[in-house]
Amino acid sequence: MTAQETHTTDVAIIGAGPVGLFSVFECGMLKMSTHVIDILPAIGGQCVALYPEKPIYDIPAVPKITAAQLIDQLEKQVASFKPVYHFNQQVVELEKVDDYWQLKTSSNTLIKARAVIIAAGAGAFGPNKPPIADIEQYEGKSVHYLVHQQELFRDQRIVIAGGGDSAVDWAIALADIASEIYVVHRRDRFRAAPDTVEQMKALANAGKIELVIPYQLAGIEGDSGQLTAVDVKTLDGDQRRIEADHLLSFFGLVNKLGPINDWGLDVHNGLINVEPTTAATDVEGIFAVGDIAGYPHKLKLILSGFAESAQAAHAAFKVVNPGEALHFEHSTTSGLPGL
Numbered sequence: 110m111t112a113q114e115t116h117t118t119d120v121a122i123i124g125a126g127p128v129g130l131f132s133v134f135e136c137g138m139l140k141m142s143t144h145v146i147d148i149l150p151a152i153g154g155q156c157v158a159l160y161p162e163k164p165i166y167d168i169p170a171v172p173k174i175t176a177a178q179l180i181d182q183l184e185k186q187v188a189s190f191k192p193v194y195h196f197n198q199q200v201v202e203l204e205k206v207d208d209y210w211q212l213k214t215s216s217n218t219l220i221k222a223r224a225v226i227i228a229a230g231a232g233a234f235g236p237n238k239p240p241i242a243d244i245e246q247y248e249g250k251s252v253h254y255l256v257h258q259q260e261l262f263r264d265q266r267i268v269i270a271g272g273g274d275s276a277v278d279w280a281i282a283l284a285d286i287a288s289e290i291y292v293v294h295r296r297d298r299f300r301a302a303p304d305t306v307e308q309m310k311a312l313a314n315a316g317k318i319e320l321v322i323p324y325q326l327a328g329i330e331g332d333s334g335q336l337t338a339v340d341v342k343t344l345d346g347d348q349r350r351i352e353a354d355h356l357l358s359f360f361g362l363v364n365k366l367g368p369i370n371d372w373g374l375d376v377h378n379g380l381i382n383v384e385p386t387t388a389a390t391d392v393e394g395i396f397a398v399g400d401i402a403g404y405p406h407k408l409k410l411i412l413s414g415f416a417e418s419a420q421a422a423h424a425a426f427k428v429v430n431p432g433e434a435l436h437f438e439h440s441t442t443s444g445l446p447g448l
C-alpha cells in the first residue's frame with residue numbers, strides 16, 4: 110500500500126484522549142513537535158465518547174468539571190504547541206525504518222516520528238451498530254454514533270435509539286436545540302442514571318421529547334446519505350414510521366486493541382507493560398501512558414495518566430535529541446516555549 114500523505118514529526122501520539130492530549134503539552138514544553146492520531150472523529154477519548162456530561166471530581170485543583178469541559182480545557186492548554194491531528198483513522202502498522210518509527214493509518218497516512226507515545230486507552234473505539242442494511246451510506250451525515258457538534262441538530266427532527274447514559278443524556282441536552290426528539294427504546298426501563306431518566310421523563314411530560322417505547326429500530330429511509338424517516342417496530346410486529354432528519358444510535362462502543370497486539374510490545378491483559386519512571390516499553394523509542402500503560406499498582410485515573418505523560422516526554426526527549434542534555438525546568442521558569 111503506497112501512502113497518500115506523509116508527515117514527519119518528533120513524537121507521534123496514538124490516541125487523543127485526555128492523556129494523549131496532555132502528552133502533547135508535555136512534549137511541547139520540551140520543544141518537541143507532535144502528531145496525534147485517533148480513530149474517533151474528534152479529541153476526547155473516553156471522556157467525550159462515554160461520559161461527556163458527567164462531572165469529574167478528582168482532577169487536582171479543579172473541584173468539579175464535566176468530562177467534555179475537561180477536554181475543552183486540555184485542547185486550549187495544548188493549542189499553542191500546534192499539534193497536528195489525524196482523525197477518523199486507526200494506526201494499523203508501526204515499524205522502524207532507519208532512524209524513524211513509521212506509523213501507517215487505516216486512511217493510508219504515513220507518519221514518521223523519532224519517538225512514539227501510545228495513549229490508546231482500551232484500544233480503538235468503534236460503535237456497536239444496529240443491524241440495518243446500508244446504514245454505512247448514512248454514517249457521518251445523518252446517522253451518528255457520537256455527538257460532536259450540537260449545532261448540527263438545531264431545528265432538526267431527531268430519533269435517538271438506546272436506553273443507556275448516552276441516549277438519555279443527549280435527549281436532555283438536545284431538547285432545546287432540536288425541533289423534535291423521539292427516543293426509541295425496547296422497554297420502559299432505562300439503564301441510565303436514575304436522576305437523568307427522571308429529567309428525560311419530565312421533558313417527555315412537557316411535550317419536548319416523545320418516548321417511543323417498546324419499539325426497536327427496523328429500518329431507515331432516505332437518499333444519498335440523507336435520512337427522511339426511521340422505521341421502528343415492537344416485538345409483536347407493530348410498525349411505526351417516524352419522519353426524521355437524523356438518527357443518533359447509542360448501543361455502546363466497543364474497544365479493540367487490534368493491531369497494537371502485533372507491534373512486538375510486551376502486552377498483557379490488554380495493557381502494555383512499561384517501566385513506570387519513564388513510561389518506556391520494552392521497545393526503544395516507544396512509550397505508553399494512560400489507561401493502556403501497565404505496571405504494578407497502576408491506577409487507571411486521568412491524574413495518573415497526566416504524570417505518566419510528563420515521564421514519557423522527558424524520556425522521549427533523549428530519543429528525539431540524542432546526546433543533548435535536558436535541563437529540568439518548572440513551567441514558571443520556562444514559560445510556554447514556542448516550537
Ligand SMILES: Cc1cc2nc3c(=O)[nH]c(=O)nc-3n(C[C@H](O)[C@H](O)[C@H](O)COP(=O)(O)OP(=O)(O)OC[C@H]3O[C@@H](n4cnc5c(N)ncnc54)[C@H](O)[C@@H]3O)c2cc1C
Nearest residue numbers: 124126128148154155199200229230232233234399400411
Ligand atoms: C463512565 C466513566 C467515568 C469515569 N470517571 C473518571 C473519573 O471520575 N476520574 C478519572 O480520573 N477517570 C475516570 N474515568 C477513567 C478515565 O476516563 C480514563 O482513565 C481516561 O479516559 C484514560 O485516558 P487515555 O487518554 O489513556 O485513554 P482514552 O480516553 O481511552 O483514549 C484513548 C483514545 O485512543 C484511541 N485509539 C486507541 N487505539 C487507537 C489506534 N490504534 N489508532 C487510533 N486511535 C486509537 C481511542 O479511539 C481513544 O479515543 C472514567 C471512565 C468512565 C468510562
